[in-house]
Amino acid sequence: MDEGIDYEGTARITLRAVVIGLLTPAVATVIAYPVAPTRPAISIAVFLLAVVIAAVAGGLWGGLIAAIIASTVRPLVVAEPQLSFRLDDVEDIATGVVFLSVALVVGLLVGQASEDRARASRREREARFLGTLSSTLHTREVPDRVLDEFAEVLLEPFALSRVAIEATLDGTDLRAVARADGDVAGGPRTSVRLLNGDASIGTLVAERPAGGRPFSRDDQLLLEAATRQATAALDRARLDARARIAQLDAETNQLRAAMFSSVTHDLRTPLASIKAGVTSLLDTSVQHDPGQERDLLTTILEETDRLNRLVGNLLDLARIRAGALTPTRQPASMDEIVEVVLARMRPRLSGHTVGVDLPPEPPDVSVDPVQIDQVLTNLLENAGRHAPAGTEIRVSVLWRHGSVQVRVADEGPGIPLEDRDRVFEAFYRGSSIPETPGSGLGLAIAKAVVVAHGGRIWVEDAPAGGCVLAFEIPAEEAFA
Amino acid sequence: MNRVLVVDDEPQIRRALRTSLEAHGYEVQTVGTGEEAVVGAAETAPELMLLDLGLPDLDGTEVIRRVRGFTELPIIVLSVRDGQHDKVAALDAGADDYVTKPFAMEELLARARAAMRRAQPGEPPAPAMRYGSLEVDLGRRLVTLDGEPLRLTPTEYQLLEAFVTNPGKLLTHQWLLRKVWGQGYGTETTYLRTYVRALRKKLGDDAQAPELIVTEPGVGYRWVAEGADDGS
Numbered sequence: 001m002d003e004g005i006d007y008e009g010t011a012r013i014t015l016r017a018v019v020i021g022l023l024t025p026a027v028a029t030v031i032a033y034p035v036a037p038t039r040p041a042i043s044i045a046v047f048l049l050a051v052v053i054a055a056v057a058g059g060l061w062g063g064l065i066a067a068i069i070a071s072t073v074r075p076l077v078v079a080e081p082q083l084s085f086r087l088d089d090v091e092d093i094a095t096g097v098v099f100l101s102v103a104l105v106v107g108l109l110v111g112q113a114s115e116d117r118a119r120a121s122r123r124e125r126e127a128r129f130l131g132t133l134s135s136t137l138h139t140r141e142v143p144d145r146v147l148d149e150f151a152e153v154l155l156e157p158f159a160l161s162r163v164a165i166e167a168t169l170d171g172t173d174l175r176a177v178a179r180a181d182g183d184v185a186g187g188p189r190t191s192v193r194l195l196n197g198d199a200s201i202g203t204l205v206a207e208r209p210a211g212g213r214p215f216s217r218d219d220q221l222l223l224e225a226a227t228r229q230a231t232a233a234l235d236r237a238r239l240d241a242r243a244r245i246a247q248l249d250a251e252t253n254q255l256r257a258a259m260f261s262s263v264t265h266d267l268r269t270p271l272a273s274i275k276a277g278v279t280s281l282l283d284t285s286v287q288h289d290p291g292q293e294r295d296l297l298t299t300i301l302e303e304t305d306r307l308n309r310l311v312g313n314l315l316d317l318a319r320i321r322a323g324a325l326t327p328t329r330q331p332a333s334m335d336e337i338v339e340v341v342l343a344r345m346r347p348r349l350s351g352h353t354v355g356v357d358l359p360p361e362p363p364d365v366s367v368d369p370v371q372i373d374q375v376l377t378n379l380l381e382n383a384g385r386h387a388p389a390g391t392e393i394r395v396s397v398l399w400r401h402g403s404v405q406v407r408v409a410d411e412g413p414g415i416p417l418e419d420r421d422r423v424f425e426a427f428y429r430g431s432s433i434p435e436t437p438g439s440g441l442g443l444a445i446a447k448a449v450v451v452a453h454g455g456r457i458w459v460e461d462a463p464a465g466g467c468v469l470a471f472e473i474p475a476e477e478a479f480a
Numbered sequence: 481m482n483r484v485l486v487v488d489d490e491p492q493i494r495r496a497l498r499t500s501l502e503a504h505g506y507e508v509q510t511v512g513t514g515e516e517a518v519v520g521a522a523e524t525a526p527e528l529m530l531l532d533l534g535l536p537d538l539d540g541t542e543v544i545r546r547v548r549g550f551t552e553l554p555i556i557v558l559s560v561r562d563g564q565h566d567k568v569a570a571l572d573a574g575a576d577d578y579v580t581k582p583f584a585m586e587e588l589l590a591r592a593r594a595a596m597r598r599a600q601p602g603e604p605p606a607p608a609m610r611y612g613s614l615e616v617d618l619g620r621r622l623v624t625l626d627g628e629p630l631r632l633t634p635t636e637y638q639l640l641e642a643f644v645t646n647p648g649k650l651l652t653h654q655w656l657l658r659k660v661w662g663q664g665y666g667t668e669t670t671y672l673r674t675y676v677r678a679l680r681k682k683l684g685d686d687a688q689a690p691e692l693i694v695t696e697p698g699v700g701y702r703w704v705a706e707g708a709d710d711g712s
Contacts, residue, residue, distance in 0.1 A: 308582055312562075328564065330698070331670045336677075339687035340695045346688075356688065364670055369697040370564050 013061045020058030021065025024050040029073055036077040044095060047074045051099050055106035059114070063103030071096030126222050129157055133226055137233035141244075143169055144176070146237050150230040151178035154206065158219065161187060161209040167194050167202025169238055174202075180209070187212035190220060192227045196235060266310050270303035277303075313441040316374075317426060320448040327368035327452055334397045334404050335362050337369055341376045342395065349380065351389035357396040365404050367473060371449045375457075378442035379408040379469045387412035387466060402475040403455075411466040420459040446471070482596060485526040486510040487517040487543070488558070489536050493581075497530065500585050514538025521547045528596055530588075531575070533559040533566065541573045548574040554595035558583070564698035571652045571699070578650055578699075594648030609644060609707035611692060614683055616644050616707075625684060635660060636679050643693065643703035652700040676701060 028050035032043040047070040055063025075092040133153060140146040151163040155178055165176045187208035194202040204227055208215070215223075277296040281288070288296070319325050335358045342354060376395075383393045391411035398405050415423055426444035450457045455473035462468045484506045486497050494510040501508045511520050514535045521529060529547070533540030544555055556577045557570045567578045576595045579588055607619035615624045618641060623630045632640065638660045642651065653672055657665040665671075676693065685692040692705045 304582060328698070331673075333673060336673060336687070336695060337697065340697050342688045343690055343694070373697045 014059075017058040017061035018065060020054050020062040022069065024054040024057075024062075024066045025069040025073055028070065029077060032074070032077055043074060043077060047071075047095075048099065048102060051103050052106055055103045056110050060104070060107030060111050063107035063110075064100065067096075067099035067103035071099045122218070126225070129222075130225055130229060134229050134233070137230055138236060140233065140237060141240055143172075143234050143237045143241065144174055146230065146233050147174055147176035148178070150226075150233075151176040154178070154223075154226065155180045158206060158223065159208060159212060160206050161212070162207045164205045165194070165202060167234065169201065169234065184210045186210040188214045190215040190223065192220075192223050194227060194231045194234075196231055201231070263314065267307065270307040270310075273303040274300050274307075310441075313445060316445045316448075317441055320445065325371075325448055325452050327371055327449070329366045329368055331364040332367050332369040332372070333362055333364050334372075334406060335359070337372050337376065338395055338397060338406070341373055341380065345377065345380050345384075349384050349393060352384060352387060353390075353392040355392055355394040357394070357398075359397060359399060362397060362399070362404070363475075365473060365475060367453055368449075372453070372473075375446040375449050375471060376406060376408070378446045379406075379471075382442055382469065383408050383410040383412065386410065391466075400472070403472045404475065405470060405472040407468050407470040409462045409464075409466065409468040411462065411464055414461065414465065414467045415459050423459065424457065443469075482528065483507045483509065483524065483526040484592070485517065485520050485524065485529045487514070487520075487529065487535065487540075488512065488532040489534070490532075493532070493558075500589075504589060512536070514540070514543045517543050518546045521551060521553060525551075526553060527599070528592055529553060529555045530592075531555055531557050533557060533561055533570065541569050544570060544573040544575050552599065554599045556588075556591055556595055558588075567650075567696075567699045568652055568654075571650060572654060576649060591648065598646065598649060609709065611705040611707050614692070614705075616640065618644070625682075630682055632679070632682060635675055636682065639675055639679055640683075643701070644707065647703050647705070647707060650696055650700055650702050656700065 025047065028046045032046040036043040051063060051066045051070050054066030058066070071092070074095060075089065133150075136153060137146050137150060140149055147165050147167065151165050154160060154163050161180050161184065163176075163178045165174075167174045187210045189205060189207040191206070192204045193200045194204060204223075206215075206223060277300040280286075281293065281296055316325075338356065338358065342356065346354070380393065380395070387393060387410035393411075394407075394409045396407045396409070398407070424443050424447040427440040447457050450471045450473065453473045455471055457469070457471040460468040460470060482505075484501055486494055486501075486508060488494050488497070488510070489512045491512075494512070498508045498510055509520060509524060509526065511517055512535075514537045517529070517531065517535075518538075520526070531540050531543060535543065538546075540557060540559070544557075547553070547555065554576045555574065556579060557575045558579050558581055559566065559570075560581045562580045570578055576598070577591050579591060608615060608617035610616075613626045615622075617623070621637065623632055623637070623640065639656070642656060642659045651659075653669045654666045657668060657672055660675075661668070661671065676695075677687075680687055680690075680693055683692055687695070690704070692703065694702045694704050696702060
């Protein structure tokens, strides 16, 4: 709607109508002058034609002006001698009346037709505008965004300087304001109610720049139609938001169920081993040899460590859920973190070959070293669990486009494409390997930490088979 | 016999610690509150305090502060809190070491022995100590590796001195910065890391399998090598 919506009345007298009204009789005079005295009928026909042309081209006013001039000039042209004035002839008066009638009829018909045409094209533009509006607004998922967008798209088609919308939805007050650049406010203004059924849920106030056109009835009607569309979109967005909350609740419940079964299993299993071991050692009715005793004690120790790790993970998860996972950033070097983690993890990765690629002089990053330590620990634990003994686990640190990237590549079975996003969900253990010893929390915690640092974490295929778990933390975030 | 004051509000932990410590020949006194801990530290003059941070009356860090008001007795914090804030706060308040629950008894005993050894009065530190192929002679300001003298910058030397004179102790970033660079420092951990890296390199310590300096992420460093009196 580049040309805007124009509602100019066709019956208005315009410069164009005046020019045409003057010009056509002038041309007719020039044509009729040589033949008029001998063939008055032809001269009448020529002037009549001029009046018709003027009415067609210049509308009602063009026709009327031409008719008046033609009826005045024609008797002068046909007079004997030419240009002597005599207006007493009944014939001349009748001709004048005919000219005026023709101009009136043709002018009105032409005006009607052009008005119809203008109205049709306006309706078409309005329909297109409302259609676009509807599809634009319905893609907005949040009520606030619907209103913002709505306010914004009204500016140009209605030539507005400012739109302000206020609405109350489900007890929440929403507000949207849009302003056109550079326009001075203070021109004509109008307002439209936002109706949901019969109930008013808010008001839209539209304002044109100072000196702008006043709002016509058509403007008002179109604005109301657009507002009805926006209200419908608003209502749909509200229902969508409700549906999303319901879905989130369902997911939370599912997560809770998974958590209960996982926690029950993972907490009780080591406890069972510990209790079995201890009661066996306390049992005075049997005599364990030193080897058996040591086995039992080793089991107790290992299961205690496992339990401790699980509790740590659950605590972290609880912190994440409570939104308490705020990184305590300090300047740290990624290679130092890698070295510390590897030093600690070596005993548990003793079945694997561990390779490291570190850049020679890595710049510092501002991260929470304890949290990033844990991310890497969890990635290495995951690799150690899934990759068969004797294979290589390789840790690399690289700088790429102002981000530090840490990659843990293993030669394990890899992760199927469909599982790649889900591996970072809590309590997800992979569809292909249901009974792995992990708690299903390590990668979820890793993801939460990386995201809290403004970074991302993902799965890739490793060139040598297996997979790469990689995370990246932007340096600009890192130094923020 | 070494007297140990155990401060923990959990009777099970008190019993477990008492049993294990007594089996290793320590004399054990146990209390359950912060007030009792401060009074116990003053009246019975123990040689070591094992302190839980989560006490019913006073916060453990406050207990450390009060005890430090009148004695330099070694304090090892035993806590389920494993965040760097808690560790740094307790260490900066004056704790000597920090052990996270659950812990292995042998580790706690090793830390306890190191802390009590550091606190031993009178006996001057041996002028020269040997850590494997590394020899540090503080008297002559001489450091050799495999018999070859090492050229250390003055800062590197001061850092090494801070480490070897506090063996086994968890030294916070802030403590090391103030000790080596001076009182005005405390947050410039980047300097510290650069020098620790350089020192490790010169001493031939592998950060991925450290035998001399262990990094405690977000907290500080610990000199872990067991020194032998060089005797020469």
